[in-house]
Every structure is written in structure tokens, then in C-alpha cells.
Amino acid sequence: MALLSVLTPFLAVVLCLVIGFMLVRSRETETTSPTSSGETAGAPKADSRPWVDQDLQDDTEDKGNEDEDDDLVDNEEEDHPQVPYSASGYPEETMLERSKDFYTLMNQRRTVRFISPELVPREVINNAILTAGTAPSGAHTEPWTFVVVSDPETKHQIRQIVEKEEEVNYLQRMGVKWVEDLTKFRTNWIKEYLDVAPYLILVFKQIHGILPNGKKLTHYYNEISVSISCGILLAALQNVGLVTVTSTPLNCGPQLRLLLKRPANEKLLMLLPVGYPACDATVPQLKRKPLYDIMVHI
């Protein structure tokens, strides 16, 4: 009995350690499942979102709303008969000449932050947007909306939203690093061109479509598709002598979406102020990489 009374404290300690250990273990199991799925990214998601490339990690669906995936429905099944593809071929010499001319034209494109207030014909902008709309897209979903703003009041509201966020970005969120990285481009948070440019084109990616019955339609690779479409838009603008600034307004998306009354399935990808270059426009003296730095032939 004396022995037992001496041992009791030790038994109690052992018992408590066992209980403590079990508590810790149970906590571990609770927390590791979300944590590890965050760490291994692709693997556990592969089944629920099989169209997402495990390597590429395209954000086909809004990552914040994965629980809504169940609502996704199949694309409308349409019968698309095959038709002959009629191409306009060129003789080799013409091809070579056209390839050189197009390179020369596109190589003159620069990001120009000094835009003239001079009016630009609406039809030219419409044609540029139509051209952007010829881009390929995942499963031909055409997941883009181009909001063209020429109303001065709306342009000014856009400027206020962008400048306020940019100022916060520069002064608070960004480290010295980011500010130094951009110093060479002499940008700051004053974006006069947002008032001055005759048009602001706000490019939205539709992270999913909406069918007439309200169900969602998957938009495969929507960000890549819309970015390709922007590339074609830049080519179309350059082709008519207009300039722009390819900007991705940091953290302004939700505010601008609300201002422009776009639905929740659209997210701002790019903001392009468009117009003629100002007569005294300047650009930083940048070089582009030579062919051997960007191309490998096998």
C-alpha cells in the first residue's frame, strides 16, 4: 500500500503524458489534411479538377470558390460538321517579305505612357476588339469581355481607384525590392493617361460561363486564352498606329468590376489605355533579346 502511494504520482504522470500525446496526435491528424493538400498542390486536386495541368497549375476555376465546382456542367453539346479549310497561301518570296514586314511593324511597338487626348474613330477600336475576339480559346469558350470606356467621368473614377491602390502598393505593400525594380521605368502611382487617353479597354477573363439555365460552364485555360487574345489586340492596335500601356492593375480588380457593373464570374486581367502617342512622348531606351537568346533549334 505504501509502495502504491509512492507510485501513484508516477502513474498519474505517465497517464497524463499518454493523454497529452494522444491529444497532440489527434490535433495533428485534423490539421495535416488541409495543410498537406496545400503543399502537394496538384495531386489531390487532380481528381476534382482533372482538366488542370498538374505542372502548369492554370487557374481555370476561381481558386477561392472550389466548393462551387459541383455546379459546373458540361459544355453544350453541339454538332459541328467539318468543313473544308480554305487558306490564302503565298509564294515563298512573299511569305518571307510579309514575315519581315510584320516583324518590323511589331518591333516598333512600345509601351507608351504619354497618350494624346485626340479622339480616335470608334470603328477602329471596334475592329481591334473584333480582331482580339478571333483568338483561340479552350474548348472555344471565348472567355473574354472587353469593356471600352470613353466616358470622362468613368475614366476618372477608374483613375482614382487605380491610383489609390497603386499608392498603397508602392508605399506599403511593396518592399524596397519592387520599387527599385520599377525605378528604371520611372513609373509612379500617378497615372495621368487614365484621364487623358480617349479609350480605356478593361479586359476581363470569364472564370466560368453561365448557361441560360443558370448552371456554370467550365472555361478551360481562361487566363491563357484571354492573354493570347490581348496579344492579338496589341498587334491590332499597333497595326493602326495606336499606342497603349499593358497594365495589370494590382488589387484593383474587384473595385473596377463593381464600378463597371460586371458579373461575378468576370475578373479583371488587364487595363489598356488606348490612343495616339502624345507628340512629345518618350520611352525608356530598352533593348530586346536577340534571336539566339529566345530561340533554340533542334
Add this chain to the structure above:
Amino acid sequence: MALLSVLTPFLAVVLCLVIGFMLVRSRETETTSPTSSGETAGAPKADSRPWVDQDLQDDTEDKGNEDEDDDLVDNEEEDHPQVPYSASGYPEETMLERSKDFYTLMNQRRTVRFISPELVPREVINNAILTAGTAPSGAHTEPWTFVVVSDPETKHQIRQIVEKEEEVNYLQRMGVKWVEDLTKFRTNWIKEYLDVAPYLILVFKQIHGILPNGKKLTHYYNEISVSISCGILLAALQNVGLVTVTSTPLNCGPQLRLLLKRPANEKLLMLLPVGYPACDATVPQLKRKPLYDIMVHI
């Protein structure tokens, strides 16, 4: 003393419970920080990766290697003097005509899966790549590598990798949904064009750069930049009468990267087989959305 010996077991129990509780708490603090950063996405990451738009969730850095962020260094600070921007303006009527002509040309572009084996002059391809290289990019990092493959053996190895993965994708990973979505395009996992097309252009995005001293260089918005560049490449190919298939080979990236001996900072974004259309090429009879479906004017 007797009282103390009676109380000892209770004291030991209380002490152990306190220790156990503290252990649980410390585990909690350890695990919640990665978990919550995964859940609230942008907010806690804003400090470590301030250039990532909280809304857009661009994968500027390889998400799998966030612990390596510490190695990221500033972009080289160069002095870029401002130089006058010399533009080639056009009269309004010419602009309008050019915008129409370019739209007509681009609107004829189609994804063509029937490619002729006929040889295409190398210089035309070089000029198309040069044109793609005129795209804008985050902080002018030009984060692209275009691997142009004309070697038949390498093309065949690429085909084998892509077809094997595609077959797995179609039969195992994909649900009925995905297969049905693509049925209308009559694609399957046989990609004859990967052998037949005179060129395969494999477009890699550089998820970061590497400085001469081995340090990493941040590539802001690299996926968007490279996709824009692909849009311009598609325009350049269409401009000379060549066709392609804008494909994003699902899960083949790592194997193709190794086959083509590309460094680990490069990830495959797109694979474009390029050539003349086969004389009997067909395309699905698809329509593009009209202007009022893709554009909003304010």
C-alpha cells in the same frame, strides 16, 4: 506531510494537464500559419510575394518552391534614359482600312489539325519568333524560350510523350464530362501532326531568371507575358499563311522539358505544330461571338 502525499497525485495530474495543454497549443500555432495562409490566399502572402495580385493570383513564382523565394534578388538596376518615341501615324481613313484588313486576315485564322509535311523556309519561322519576342513583359524580363523542333526523331519522341499522356488523360483522369466537352472537336489522343508538321514550336515560360552570379531574378506575371507573346506569334504565323494548333499538352511539361534539355526554371506553356495546311484540311464549322457579345461600351 500526509496531506502533501495525498495531494501529490492531484498536483501531478494538474501539472501534466497544463503541459499537455501547452503542447497542443504549440502544435496549433505551428500548423495554423501554413494552413491559414493557404486558406486566405493573398493576405498573408502579400508580404512575401508583394507583386502577386491578390485577385488575379498570377503564378509569378513556381508555387511548389515558395521556400526558395529568399534567393530572389533585385532585377539588375540599369539606367534607361528616355528617348523620343517616333511613331508612324496614319490618316483616319487609312487607319480604318488597316483595321478592317487586319481583322479580315486574323478572322481567317483557324486551329488546323491537318498540316502538310511540305517544308517551310526557316527564315519565315525565325521572323515569326522574333515577332513574338516583341511582346511586352513584366518589368521587361522577356521570360520566354521558343524551342523550334524540325528534327524528325525528336518530333517523334515528342509525339510519343504527348500521345501516351493524352491517352491516359482521356481514359483515366478525365471524367465523362471532359471527353464529351471535346467530342465536338473530334479530337482524340492520336496526334499525327506532331510527326507531320515541319516544325513544332514548344513555348516555355521562365518562371524566374538566373543571373550570372547564380541568383534568381523575379519574372513578374511570366505566364501572362508569355501568353501575350503567343498571341503575337499566332498573328505572325497567320500573316504568312501558316497554320497551327494552339495546344497545352496536359501533364507532358516535365517530360518534354527533359527531352529538350531545358533548365528547371522553364515550364512548357504551349506546343504549336506549324506548317502549311494540308490540301484536304477540314475544320469544325464554328462561329465566333458577335461584337455585342464580347464588347461593352461605357
